[in-house]
Amino acid sequence: MKIIVEAQGTLLKVSQKLDVPYREQRRTSTRGAIKGFSAKSRIRLLQLVARLRIIKKLHPTFLTLTYGKTFPDCQTAKKHLWNFIKRLRRRSPEVFSCIWRLELQDRNAPHFHLIIFNMPFIHKATIQKLWAECVSEQYWDYSAEEVRYPFTRIEAIRNHKKLCCYVSKYIAKKDDASPEGDASSCGFNNEPYLSAQKITGRLWGVINKAMLPFAKISQVVIDYDKKWYREFQDMCRQIWNGIEDDSGFHLYTSNPYSVTYILSKRFVEKFKIPIVSEVHESLRILPCEPCPF
Numbered sequence: 001m002k003i004i005v006e007a008q009g010t011l012l013k014v015s016q017k018l019d020v021p022y023r024e025q026r027r028t029s030t031r032g033a034i035k036g037f038s039a040k041s042r043i044r045l046l047q048l049v050a051r052l053r054i055i056k057k058l059h060p061t062f063l064t065l066t067y068g069k070t071f072p073d074c075q076t077a078k079k080h081l082w083n084f085i086k087r088l089r090r091r092s093p094e095v096f097s098c099i100w101r102l103e104l105q106d107r108n109a110p111h112f113h114l115i116i117f118n119m120p121f122i123h124k125a126t127i128q129k130l131w132a133e134c135v136s137e138q139y140w141d142y143s144a145e146e147v148r149y150p151f152t153r154i155e156a157i158r159n160h161k162k163l164c165c166y167v168s169k170y171i172a173k174k175d176d177a178s179p180e181g182d183a184s185s186c187g188f189n190n191e192p193y194l195s196a197q198k199i200t201g202r203l204w205g206v207i208n209k210a211m212l213p214f215a216k217i218s219q220v221v222i223d224y225d226k227k228w229y230r231e232f233q234d235m236c237r238q239i240w241n242g243i244e245d246d247s248g249f250h251l252y253t254s255n256p257y258s259v260t261y262i263l264s265k266r267f268v269e270k271f272k273i274p275i276v277s278e279v280h281e282s283l284r285i286l287p288c289e290p291c292p293f
Contacts, residue, residue: 001224009215010160011050012256014236016224037203043250045204048099049115049167050252053160053215058117060157060213062166065131066111068151072135074102077110078201083134085207091120097211101171101204113170115163117213128152171204218257 002017054060065084071077081100089096095118104110131152157163206212236251 003222003224003229005220005222007218007256009051009053010164010252010254010256011047011250012253013047013250017221041204045099045101045171046167046252047250048206049163049171051214052163053213054157054163055213056158058213059119059121060163061116061119062153062155062157063114063116063127064111064151064153064170065114066105066151067109067135071109074104074110075201077112078102080131080134081112084131087130087134088116088119088122089207091122092118095208095211097206097208099171099204099206099212103170103203115157115166115171118211124152124154127154 004013004015004017006013006015065081067077072080081102085098085100088098096116097118098114098116101113102110103113157166
């Protein structure tokens, strides 16, 4: 067994890997129906965002799309989103990428939050016009007058801290995630909302993932040793609360690269555990406080 310590962006992830061929590790069961925004789904979304970096020349942008007084069901709303994204991608089809999230308001109206990269500057009035075209009567049975005033909000992302604040506030609210799958609390615990959640399918996704601005990876792979791993976990628990999973854990920190750097230089020497491999993709170790390892 191998222990993999990986740093990327603001994410530090520790996991175990069995010494068996990859095909034997793959799941044999089929994926079940998506019943809502589960706690595991929220973790995957947070980890994805934590792996990103903000580059101003890629024009990172927050975008919110909502409906007016009348609104469709979730399935129809997602069709509106796909048509809206198609219109945006025509401006930069090769490099356009985004992360989207579907939520329901207190009135059960669907609305979308998007994090967009590589989209040339578009005036807010143009964005609103594109969204209005997508929700017009050709897609659902309401007159154009009733859907004439869809709401849009657009805001530039200037740093990673602002991105994380936006994601925690709007896209991955903790109160919306529950192990059972259906969202709880946050004013959404009524029956119509839960019924809508069960039929929406995916509640978030990625468009053109290959073009997302991922940060560089720093990875250390170490041979498993039970005594070493337990002591490593105890050290981590003293610094970060909430580490309970024996099979691995993940942390969000401002400089995770320092941990892999210290592991490869000092911590491994202390326990006399050989490093199997190291990966530092053009990594510049950032200034940091002395690591307790």
